[in-house]
Amino acid sequence: MASTSTKTKQPKPEWIKVKAPAGENYLEIKDMMKKLNLATVCQEARCPNIAECWGGGTATFMLMGEVCTRGCRFCSVKTGNPKGAIDNEEPEKVGFSIAKMNLDYVVLTSVDRDDLPDQGANHFARTVSTIKAQRPQLIVEVLTPDFCGQTELIAEVVKAGPDVFAHNIETVRSLQKKIRDPRANYDQSLEVLKIAKRLNPERYTKTSIMLGLGESAEEIKESLEDLRSVDCDVVTFGQYLQPAKHKLKVEKFYTPEEFLFWQKYAENMGFLYVASGPLVRSSYRAGEFFMKGIIERKRKQEEKEAAISNRELLDKIYEERKNNEREL
Numbered sequence: 001m002a003s004t005s006t007k008t009k010q011p012k013p014e015w016i017k018v019k020a021p022a023g024e025n026y027l028e029i030k031d032m033m034k035k036l037n038l039a040t041v042c043q044e045a046r047c048p049n050i051a052e053c054w055g056g057g058t059a060t061f062m063l064m065g066e067v068c069t070r071g072c073r074f075c076s077v078k079t080g081n082p083k084g085a086i087d088n089e090e091p092e093k094v095g096f097s098i099a100k101m102n103l104d105y106v107v108l109t110s111v112d113r114d115d116l117p118d119q120g121a122n123h124f125a126r127t128v129s130t131i132k133a134q135r136p137q138l139i140v141e142v143l144t145p146d147f148c149g150q151t152e153l154i155a156e157v158v159k160a161g162p163d164v165f166a167h168n169i170e171t172v173r174s175l176q177k178k179i180r181d182p183r184a185n186y187d188q189s190l191e192v193l194k195i196a197k198r199l200n201p202e203r204y205t206k207t208s209i210m211l212g213l214g215e216s217a218e219e220i221k222e223s224l225e226d227l228r229s230v231d232c233d234v235v236t237f238g239q240y241l242q243p244a245k246h247k248l249k250v251e252k253f254y255t256p257e258e259f260l261f262w263q264k265y266a267e268n269m270g271f272l273y274v275a276s277g278p279l280v281r282s283s284y285r286a287g288e289f290f291m292k293g294i295i296e297r298k299r300k301q302e303e304k305e306a307a308i309s310n311r312e313l314l315d316k317i318y319e320e321r322k323n324n325e326r327e328l
Helices: 024-035 050-055 090-100 121-134 151-159 173-179 186-199 217-229 256-268 285-327
Strands: 058-063 105-110 139-143 164-166 204-211 234-239 273-276
Touching: 058 090, 058 121, 090 121, 105 121, 121 139, 121 151, 139 285, 151 186, 164 186, 173 217, 186 204, 186 217, 204 217, 204 285, 217 256, 234 256, 256 273, 273 285
Parallel strands: 058 105, 105 139, 139 164, 164 204, 204 234, 234 273
Antiparallel strands: none
């Protein structure tokens, strides 16, 4: 399972190629994004699954603009300094757009905003709260920056009540400095997932690993062990694809069979769910369908338990009233 390195650009294998996005629901969502001046990571990161996800009722919104304060070498999002500029009406805009769309699962992510005092934590929290106020049953996943590992900022997002808290470690430990901005690091990302789980053990945590950057099989195994040590529930594996000429080159194209191997390996380690495939991304809808299923089952169980508790309380009140009547 060890990776192979090459100095020349490799042609994409057949299993990497996808059809151009199209379809009524895709075009409707694209049009609404443009009218409301909203950004989606689906577009900015050039996700190969955009038609599949938008066509199936899932959308990933990118908050706080299109300019990231960090410069990771695998990412196509613009790098710069927004100098504190932010659209304070964005949470309401996102809530409005979701109310108009036929969505049942929404992912909220963002660029890094190290230029803001709270790095955008309050903006995340407000957006989650706004959505939940309008559509309480809509499943909301947040895919957050690392907030420099600050517990109080992570807590602000967790308290807003997202159903899934996701943060990506991106790659194995040895490749972190090569591919990520110096302000990000492996242990800090693990700590973010650990803090989020500790603050609300009932919520699901999720992360993603890109393959094809030069990692070894042993390093992938070590990363999975690290993730299980912080009780991460869900992991996704996807093929790294070079987004631009000045970005890191692909070291290896993994086959569908290799992705299946890592899926089975991670499942056997106890992850609640694993999505693994050449075109899988951190907010890939296959994982979302699974998360939707387990979250809805949990909600029904909680409602059932609440109904039983209420019935027991009513029975108790009824018995007390009967006893009082007898005494009178």
